[in-house]
Amino acid sequence: MMTGTYNMSLVALSYVVAVAASYTALELSARVVKHKDKLEEYWLIAGALSMGVGIWTMHFVGMLAYEMPMNYSYSIPVTGLSLLVGIMASAFAIWVASRDEVSYLKIGLSGIILGLGIAGMHYVGMAAMQMSAEAVYSPTILAASIVVAVVAATAAIWIIFMLAHNKTHGMNLLMLKVVAALVMGLAICGMHYTGMAAVSYVPIDSSYILSDSLSNPSMITT
Numbered sequence: 001m002m003t004g005t006y007n008m009s010l011v012a013l014s015y016v017v018a019v020a021a022s023y024t025a026l027e028l029s030a031r032v033v034k035h036k037d038k039l040e041e042y043w044l045i046a047g048a049l050s051m052g053v054g055i056w057t058m059h060f061v062g063m064l065a066y067e068m069p070m071n072y073s074y075s076i077p078v079t080g081l082s083l084l085v086g087i088m089a090s091a092f093a094i095w096v097a098s099r100d101e102v103s104y105l106k107i108g109l110s111g112i113i114l115g116l117g118i119a120g121m122h123y124v125g126m127a128a129m130q131m132s133a134e135a136v137y138s139p140t141i142l143a144a145s146i147v148v149a150v151v152a153a154t155a156a157i158w159i160i161f162m163l164a165h166n167k168t169h170g171m172n173l174l175m176l177k178v179v180a181a182l183v184m185g186l187a188i189c190g191m192h193y194t195g196m197a198a199v200s201y202v203p204i205d206s207s208y209i210l211s212d213s214l215s216n217p218s219m220i221t222t
Contacts, residue, residue, distance in 0.1 A: 010065035014058050014192070019185030021054020022156070025094065026177050029160045032098040040098075047094045052087030055118065055188060059086075059125050062192045068201065072131035082125035089117025093153065097160035107161065111154025118188070119149040122195045133201040141198035148194050152187030159184060 028047030032040055059082075096110040122145075126135065159180045163173075 005067050007065045007067060010061055011193075014061040014065060015185055015189050017054060017061055018058040018188040019181050021051055021058065022184035022188070023177060023181035024054060025051035025090070025156075025184075026160060026163050026180060029094050029098055030163065032094060044091065044094055044098070048087050048091030051090035051094065052083070055090065056083045056086040056121060056125070058188060059122055059192055062189070062196065063125070063129075066196060070131055070133060070201075070203070072129050075128045075130055078124060078128035082121045082128060085117060085124055086121040089114050089121065092117065093157050094160065097157050099161075107157050108154060110157050112150050114153035114157060115146065115150030118153055118191060119146045119195070122149075122192060126195070126199065131201070132204045134204060136200045136202055138198050138200075141194065145191055145194040145198055148187075149191040152184070152191055155187060156184050 025047055028043055028050060031043040032047060093110065093114045096106065129135075163177060163180060
């Protein structure tokens with residue numbers, strides 16, 4: 001069973017990326033509400049791309065932060081699929097949150113769908129890793145990561161809805177968006193790192209394990 005370590009600088013960077021993605025989603029969601037029946041579709045696409053790519057980038061920065069004593073590579077098609085899942089999940093979240101009337105039931109159901117989408121992006125992204133080791137998941141922690149994803153997604157949709165329809169202006173609105181982005185970023189990172197805690201890697205061939213002097217494994221896309 002291999003154990004890895006985290007590069008805390010990259011962990012911090014992953015949080016910054018998550019916060020930036022969250023803030024952008026809040027801004028563009030407000031544009032979707034403002035430009036109903038005019039440029040709504042364009043702002044929705046822009047928001048989905050920004051949020052989806054942002055969450056996906058956070059995920060892979062978080063993956064880079066996890067250093068293992070083994071060379072590994074990423075499958076480009078599977079990595080691309082994980083990005084697509086993230087964008088589609090983000091589009092759904094922004095679309096729901098930008099509606100004029102959203103009930104708590106709709107927010108809850110949408111949170112479940114978005115949470116499963118974010119978890120799907122995460123685990124598809126992890127499946128893109130190619131190495132001489134087998135991924136073994138803890139069912140309990142894996143389930144916990146999905147619960148965290150659903151809770152985080154539900155909170156995100158509620159926050160986006162509240163701020164997109166908020167009538168506050170000026171510095172107060174800016175502060176609300178910053179605080180909301182910080183909370184959303186923390187929730188996104190929480191899901192990712194809970195998901196990372198769910199997996200352990202068992203080497204298929206011990207000869208592939210690098211010595212301690214090679215602490216930075218090479219990564220190649222295939």
